[in-house]
Amino acid sequence: MSQEFSLPLSGLNCGSCVAKVEQVLSTNTSISQYSVTKAELTLTTSLSEQNVIEIISQLGYSVPEEKVITLYLAGLNCGRCVKKTTEAVETLSHSTILSISKTELSLNTIHSTESVVSLIESIGFQASEIPLALEGKSSSKESDNKAITNKPEKPEFNTEKTTQLILSGMTCASCVSSVESIISTVHNVQSVRVNLAERTALVIGDINEVDVIQAIEKGGYGAEISLNEEQRRKRQKELYLKTTTAHKKNTILSLAIGAPLMLWGVFGGNMQINTINDQLAWGVIGLICLGLLLTAGKHFFVNAWKAFTHHRATMDTLVALGTGSAWLYSMALVISPEFFPEQARHVYFEATAMILGLITLGNLIETKARNRTSSAIEKLLNLQPQTATVIKDGKEIELPVSQVLQDMIIKIKPGEKIPVDGVLISGESYLDEAMLTGEPLPSLKTINDTVHAGTINQQGSFTFKATNVGEHTMLARIITMVRNAQSSKPNIAKLADKISAVFVPSVMIIAIVSALIWYNLGPEPTSSYMLVVATTVLIIACPCALGLATPMSVTVGIGKAAEFGALIKDADVLQTASTVDTVVVDKTGTLTEGKPTVSKVMNFHDYTEQQVIILAAAVESHSEHPLAQAVMAYLNQYSLDLVTATEFNAQLGLGASAKVDGNTIFIGNMTYLSQNNIALPQAELSPSSTPLFVATHKQCIGVIEVSDTIRTDSALAVKQFTELGINVVMLTGDRKETAEHVAKQLGISQVIAGVLPDGKAQAIKDLQLQNHKVAMIGDGINDAPALAQAEVGIAMGNGSDVAIESAHLTLMNHSLRTAVSAIELSKATMTNMKQNLFGAFIYNMIGIPIAAGILFPFTGMLLSPVIAGAAMALSSITVVTNANRLRLFTPSYQLNTQQPTQPPAQGASHD
Secondary structure, three states, rough: OOEEEEOEEOOOHHHHHHHHHHHHOOOOEEEEEEOOOOOOOEEEOOOOHHHHHHHHHHHOOEEEOEEEEEEEEOOOOOEEEEEEEHHHHOOOEEEEEEEOOOOOOEEEEEEOOOHHHHHHHHHHOOEEOOOHHHHHHHHHHHHHHHHHHHOOOOOOOOOOOOEEEEEOOOOOOOHHHHHHHHHHHOOOEEEEEEEOOEEEEEEEEEEHHHHHHHHHEEEEEEEEEEEHHHHHHEEEEEEEHHHHHHHHHHHHHHHHHHHHHHHHOOOOOOOOOHHHHHHHHHHHHHHHHHHHHHOOOHHHHHHHHHHHHHHOHHHHHHHHHHHHHHHHHHHHHHOHHOOHHHHHHHHHHHHHHHHHHHHHHHHHHHHHHHHOOHHHHHHHHOOOOOOOEEEEEEEEEEHHHOOOOOOOOEEEEOOOOOOOOEEEEEEEEEEEEEHHHHHOOOOEEEOEEEOOOEEOOOOEEEEEEEEOOHOOOHHHHHHHHHHHHHHHOOHHHHHHHHHHHHHHHHHHHHHOOOOOOHHHOOOOOOHHHHHHHHHHHHHHHHHHHHHHHHHHHHHHHHHHHOOOOEOOOHHHHHHHOOOOOOOEEEHHHHHOOOOOOOEEEHHHHHOHHHHHHHHHHHHHHOOOOHHHHHHHHHHHHHOOOOOOOOOEEEEEOOOEEEOOOOOEEEEEHHHHHHHHHOOOOOOOOOOOOOOEHHHHOOEEEEEEEEEEEEOOHHHHHHHHHHHOOOOEEEEEOOOHHHHHHHHHHHHOOOEEOOOOHHHHHHHHHHHHOOOEEEEEOOHHHHHHHHHHHHOEEEEEOOHHHHHHHHOOOEOOOHHHHHHHHHHHHHHHHHHHHHHHHHHHHHHHHHHHHHOOHHHHHOOOOOHHHHHHOOOOHHHHHHHHHHHHHHHHOOOOOOOOOOOOOOOOEEEOOOO
């Protein structure tokens, strides 16, 4: 019995080899059909697979044996990536996938590891036999040193898995709570944030993306995964163009029908059904309006029906009920006018068309305004170049940025943007980092300096080695952080969401009650009055204004902060920062440059200055503290020899000791010497410097005075904080004299000095117990507990990763005035948010009663449904426009303004 099967081949290197196999197979009568390539044999034969393998072996070729290979994967961010990889690997013949995830692939195959890796790389991902996180690491001391000296200045981010979704079908605030409730029911969802302004959702948790999308679709909405910012940007642009095109078409169509009808009635045209001719004429118009409802108004009715089937009520429900009721009443009147009192035979077809036209026009204007709120993200995305010049085998190759891998060598020419993060290996140049960090002046980059994606090269040319690519560059992480923060909600927004969730059902109840009151207690014609009141109440109510009030302000505010170099982790930070009345500032590295230098050396007891420095440097060579680096720099400056020290022991915030030639050497502050029972010398210390006491186990042998330069903008920042009504407190581990001297230079009245690292958080608590709302600004590892304790922790972008991770807000530049601007912006954002909420609440609180006819006893008139439709559209437009005013926010300073005269060098400390 014949069977068809395929076998992989190995050893066939040319056409002659293929011909040799074909010749042998053609002479074998047991083989009816065959096809041979250099890699594979397919045949129909009565021979067994083993018989065929023996024939191939006799010709000097072989059939590869199956083996299990395991590969580590990178670049797979979601279920779609896994599916794409699975489909690609399944194309390999004689291969079986044993397991696959976003980080690992186990495969039983006859193919080489290299060929599988090449296949995976061809679809845009990375694969390796060793964990990709370990690749490129060197065990050499030189490499380790480079890793320390060139640590990128980057913000840290939450390691929890987050998934961005692009949503569709959301029309108002009540949809927000519905979608959040739906997503929250999915397995492994820890939290979810829906942004009505952007029609996006941020889902936190190790979820199955397919389950989430199916749940959302089952709930009557649409969703798709946003794989990255570029894809999200492209997809939202497509949806924006599609939406605005539809709104334009529907607006024109509705107003083209509604405007003439309304003008007919305004200028005295007959709107009553009195004769058969009236019935015929208005019947035709009614059918035209029905066509309008089925075209321009279709989405209102479809969305309303979806909401109804899922036991919800939305803005679409209100519009559908209002316009539908007006049309049904009018058409019933056309068909059977005899059932209506003569004075109630007024048709409302013009209201149906005009309401649709005005609401759709409002949606169009609102959509365009909402599109402008993401301008900050757009600016960041535009920093990313599309291609990179890679040097491979001595040749320059232009590759898409998405194909650039870690450790590739990249060449940068004058005027080009940096495509990925990396370390400069040859050449030097000035880079414009303004859009990324807010720093206005170009930064000089030389060999071993870090360069970041999105920055712009000036005049020079250089090459660098890629270290972080794709979604791992600082630019990509900043975009992710800003996007996630824009999806978050301050507490005030959560209250608005709770109100929005019950808003539409409440309005429907008010409309029904109002209609019943007018039907039973109103004047004739009661049916007309009832219809007008119910329709107007349904139409004028605006859940959209309420739903957009906070997310619009948050989106614009957080994006604006990123523009001037302040990265906000969560929208709650905006609300909290606006209430801050006290700013606690670390001294070294925050108020000062954090680059201390030795200004004076004193020697005692027959020890020379050189001996004091050599012994101090022997101990400090084991430390990475800025003061230790100052001592080492002084040693190198005078070309002194470094001696060996052993048994190093450091006490955080105090000092360190080690053995040099068998003798214990101590170096630290006064407290450290006192703890070790060493008498302090009778020396006159400068109030502007920090003393480092050097001692043996018996006596103090010298004092090294270290000074640190105050940042050029610190004094101005302190002044601006004060003008905002915020008290500035200096918190430092330095001695009181030095701290007060620096504080006097800067205009700081309150100083907390001599605080050990573990006492900084307690100092913050003490201020909080005095009912102060505290913001803490710091940059060191020892600032992390205090940053976490404060209501708002602000980390300098050049600080430690631990400090940045503990902070709520990160300054990407080194300017304290950016912190001032961040607080100014938080106040402006909260004011804007409250204006939006106040406007939305007041609009509904006044509009709904007027629509219900509360003014009728005084004016004898009811609000027209058409006017209600215009007012409803206008309320959303007003909220969106007001939020966009934040885009015009300008900090009270500009980084390129003239700097104040630099103060003299000041003390540094073991902060």
